[in-house]
Amino acid sequence: MSFYHNHGGRYRHPLEEPSFDKEGLDGHSAALAEAALPTVRSEEEIRRAIEMGLEAAPSIGDRTISCFSRGELPHWAGINTFLKMPYLENVHEVDQYDIAILGAPFDIGTTYRAGTRFGPQAIRRISALYTTYNYELGVDLREQVKICDLGDVFTVANIEKSFDQITKAVSHVMSKGTMPIILGGDHAIGYPCLRGVAENVDGNVGIIHLDRHVDTQEKDMDERMHTTPWFHATNIPNAPASNLVQIGIGGWQVPRAGVKVARDRGTTILTIHDVEDMGIEKAAEIALEVAWKGAKAVYLSFDIDSVDAGFVPGTGWPEPGGFLPREALKLLQLVAKEGVCAMEVVEVSPPYDISDTTALLAVRAVVDVIATMVAHGKIGGR
Numbered sequence: 001m002s003f004y005h006n007h008g009g010r011y012r013h014p015l016e017e018p019s020f021d022k023e024g025l026d027g028h029s030a031a032l033a034e035a036a037l038p039t040v041r042s043e044e045e046i047r048r049a050i051e052m053g054l055e056a057a058p059s060i061g062d063r064t065i066s067c068f069s070r071g072e073l074p075h076w077a078g079i080n081t082f083l084k085m086p087y088l089e090n091v092h093e094v095d096q097y098d099i100a101i102l103g104a105p106f107d108i109g110t111t112y113r114a115g116t117r118f119g120p121q122a123i124r125r126i127s128a129l130y131t132t133y134n135y136e137l138g139v140d141l142r143e144q145v146k147i148c149d150l151g152d153v154f155t156v157a158n159i160e161k162s163f164d165q166i167t168k169a170v171s172h173v174m175s176k177g178t179m180p181i182i183l184g185g186d187h188a189i190g191y192p193c194l195r196g197v198a199e200n201v202d203g204n205v206g207i208i209h210l211d212r213h214v215d216t217q218e219k220d221m222d223e224r225m226h227t228t229p230w231f232h233a234t235n236i237p238n239a240p241a242s243n244l245v246q247i248g249i250g251g252w253q254v255p256r257a258g259v260k261v262a263r264d265r266g267t268t269i270l271t272i273h274d275v276e277d278m279g280i281e282k283a284a285e286i287a288l289e290v291a292w293k294g295a296k297a298v299y300l301s302f303d304i305d306s307v308d309a310g311f312v313p314g315t316g317w318p319e320p321g322g323f324l325p326r327e328a329l330k331l332l333q334l335v336a337k338e339g340v341c342a343m344e345v346v347e348v349s350p351p352y353d354i355s356d357t358t359a360l361l362a363v364r365a366v367v368d369v370i371a372t373m374v375a376h377g378k379i380g381g382r
């Protein structure tokens with residue numbers, strides 16, 4: 001008896017036809033596609049690191065290693081910008097980049113747990129875990145798109161003044177033709193971000209909003225808290241409520257005041273059950289149809305609490321029953337195929353996080369959206 005008959009029949013004869021079509025697997029085509037990706041900027045990074053950070057000690061055999069860490073490696077080292085992209089101290093030069101990451105460390109709009117002011121720091125720190133390459137999408141961000149990190153907006157201990165600072169920062173980036181990606185911060189920042197976006201769009205702006213909460217009431221405890229951004233955003237003349245689609249809403253934390261506004265203004269709401277029934281693809285189709293109807297640009301708002309509380313312990317208003325992480329990422333990718341003009345990721349509260357789980361998902365949301373836009377020719381290529 002030969003060796004492949006010795007294990008309960010699990011081993012097939014080497015001459016038998018395989019039971020699957022290997023060529024048809026994403027896993028196969030993605031491996032082949034990687035060969036076509038350039039390595040130009042990766043090589044530049046290594047040269048630059050050696051030039052500025054000295055050659056490695058003589059005992060180091062791999063001469064691509066520098067003495068001081070100045071690039072992607074080691075992942076545990078370095079001063080963390082987002083994905084170790086260049087820190088752009090001079091914001092006047094932001095037009096040289098396709099995408100600018102900026103933090104909005106603001107959490108005084110929070111109505112329960114605070115801590116999201118530390119969101120940008122936590123997201124940047126754990127972003128160092130990633131390479132710039134995504135296997136399935138076949139994209140290498142370092143090679144294919146120019147990203148910088150502008151650091152954080154100078155927020156102050158006043159909601160309205162901080163809103164003005166955030167709007168000015170977002171508007172500055174938009175006015176230079178660069179796509180802003182804003183790391184929150186609590187969801188109150190949705191309004192000032194959208195205000196900064198809308199003043200730079202010659203036409204209507206649609207909003208795709210992933211959340212467990214509607215966030216459409218006018219005020220909460222007399223202030224424009226994180227339960228209110230879309231009330232104020234959809235008061236902006238070129239950001240009509242008819243272009244606001246809200247996905248993943250439901251549960252026990254949807255204030256009735258907000259529901260009344262959503263009803264009066266006619267926003268489009270999909271619950272998690274709607275999404276489950278119709279499937280992620282159909283939900284994305286509806287989101288794109290609503291947000292893009294007569295609009296010139298679409299803004300993407302990802303509240304990390306749209307994901308089931310079990311996966312995002314570090315958030316301000318956790319609610320069980322939301323998306324699975326892979327569902328949320330799939331939905332983000334599907335809507336990003338058409339391109340978005342700006343994006344925010346909000347409600348990451350590191351003091352409540354466990355093992356960086358929540359911050360890590362925020363990183364994924366950002367890099368998945370960028371990579372999808374690159375893969376579909378919506379950004380990059382210079």
Ligand SMILES: [Mn+2]
Pocket residue numbers: 187211212213303305306317347
């Ligand atoms: Mn929320």
